[in-house]
Amino acid sequence: MVLIYSFKLDLTLFYRDDGFLVGDADSLRGCWTDLTELGREIGYYPQAAKTKVYPVSRIIDQAGLFSDLSYCQALEAMVLGAPIGSQEFMTSVFNKSVDSFTKSLDRISELNDPHVEFSLVRFKRLSLPGTGYWITCIPNPKMGLYLGANEFIIAARLRLGLKNFANDLTCMACSKAMDTLGHHGYECAHEGNRTIRHNAIRDLLWTIAEGGGLSATKEKVGLIQGTNARPADIFIPNFYDGRDVALDVAVVSPFTLSSIGLMDQNKDFLIEYKINVKMANFNKQKPVHDFKFLPIICDSLGVWEEEALSLIKRLAKAYSTRNNMAYPKCLLYSLQKLSVTLTRHNTRAILQRIPKSDTLNLSPLSGMWTYY
Ligand SMILES: [Zn+2]
Numbered sequence: 304m305v306l307i308y309s310f311k312l313d314l315t316l317f318y319r320d321d322g323f324l325v326g327d328a329d330s331l332r333g334c335w336t337d338l339t340e341l342g343r344e345i346g347y348y349p350q351a352a353k354t355k356v357y358p359v360s361r362i363i364d365q366a367g368l369f370s371d372l373s374y375c376q377a378l379e380a381m382v383l384g385a386p387i388g389s390q391e392f393m394t395s396v397f398n399k400s401v402d403s404f405t406k407s408l409d410r411i412s413e414l415n416d417p418h419v420e421f422s423l424v425r426f427k428r429l430s431l432p433g434t435g436y437w438i439t440c441i442p443n444p445k446m447g448l449y450l451g452a453n454e455f456i457i458a459a460r461l462r463l464g465l466k467n468f469a470n471d472l473t474c475m476a477c478s479k480a481m482d483t484l485g486h487h488g489y490e491c492a493h494e495g496n497r498t499i500r501h502n503a504i505r506d507l508l509w510t511i512a513e514g515g516g517l518s519a520t521k522e523k524v525g526l527i528q529g530t531n532a533r534p535a536d537i538f539i540p541n542f543y544d545g546r547d548v549a550l551d552v553a554v555v556s557p558f559t560l561s562s563i564g565l566m567d568q569n570k571d572f573l574i575e576y577k578i579n580v581k582m583a584n585f586n587k588q589k590p591v592h593d594f595k596f597l598p599i600i601c602d603s604l605g606v607w608e609e610e611a612l613s614l615i616k617r618l619a620k621a622y623s624t625r626n627n628m629a630y631p632k633c634l635l636y637s638l639q640k641l642s643v644t645l646t647r648h649n650t651r652a653i654l655q656r657i658p659k660s661d662t663l664n665l666s667p668l669s670g671m672w673t674y675y
Pocket residue numbers: 474475476477478479487491492493656
């Protein structure tokens with residue numbers, strides 16, 4: 304924030320990493336430059352692709368001060384989630400919000416028993432390979448294969464379908480209902496837990512790639528024409544049959560209504576997310592040169608999409624070759640560490656959402672069975 308306040312702006316609004324700045328063009332330009340160049344020193348990466356300029360005069364267009372950003376001529380904007388602009392604009396935003404909420408309610412009413420449906424999802428996903436590495440690995444803090452007592456107990460209860468809380472709570476981060484199992488912690492978009500979890504998985508994959516001598520780069524810029532968009536969480540040159548590859552990491556919850564809806568239609572929600580969200584967004588952009596764009600997607604229980612698992616195997620192979628280690632051992636260690644990392648961040652998100660007045664019952668045999 305010191306960066307921002309060194310410029311004379313008319314209005315500065317920030318909510319976590321979302322900002323809304325009003326001021327003259329030169330001040331805004333200086334502010335944007337500092338945020339993008341110095342922000343990364345404190346882990347703040349503003350994205351040009353998600354940033355818009357609303358000029359109140361056409362002089363800015365002529366000066367080209369914000370040629371790296373997109374302009375919006377209509378003075379209609381979302382300010383920290385609230386629509387500001389014409390009556391029509393505000394009405395359309397609110398209507399979309401109501402429609403979305405109504406669809407969710409309709410979907411819930413179609414379920415015979417929402418609790419049973421959620422249980423079935425958990426059973427189905429946990430029966431797939433990849434979800435139990437955090438249990439079967441030998442605990443070793445020095446290798447990162449370790450969960451704290453609270454983390455392990457919460458994760459074990461989630462896996463077994465045991466309640467983590469005796470009663471429904473209010474999420475400390477978003478004020479929504481926190482179910483007794485704790486599933487809400489997987490999905491809650493507040494407090495940056497999902498970003499922290501994403502970054503932890505990205506960093507781990509990058510570490511394996513780096514250990515394999517693959518010259519991997521995190522958050523590489525300059526891949527897309529005319530913007531500072533960074534489609535690659537990890538960029539690895541000359542890795543897929545001579546092609547560079549841009550890896551885009553995502554963790555998707557199986558417990559959202561959209562994921563459950565896709566599973567009801569016998570569709571793989573990880574593949575649907577890869578095609579309809581990740582690939583669709585990337586295909587709108589113009590790369591500066593040829594490279595393979597590869598979404599690396601898993602669900603929050605640790606099931607990897609097929610192509611993502613294949614990538615992990617390639618990274619483990621490179622690591623084993625460079626370090627003269629057995630490939631099966633490298634692959635197993637990679638999968639175990641990814642599983643432990645994912646589980647750690649899931650459980651920390653749940654722990655962070657418990658009101659201070661409530662304490663977690665950490666007795667492993669508290670008798671809080673749910674459906675049995
Ligand atoms: Zn929440």
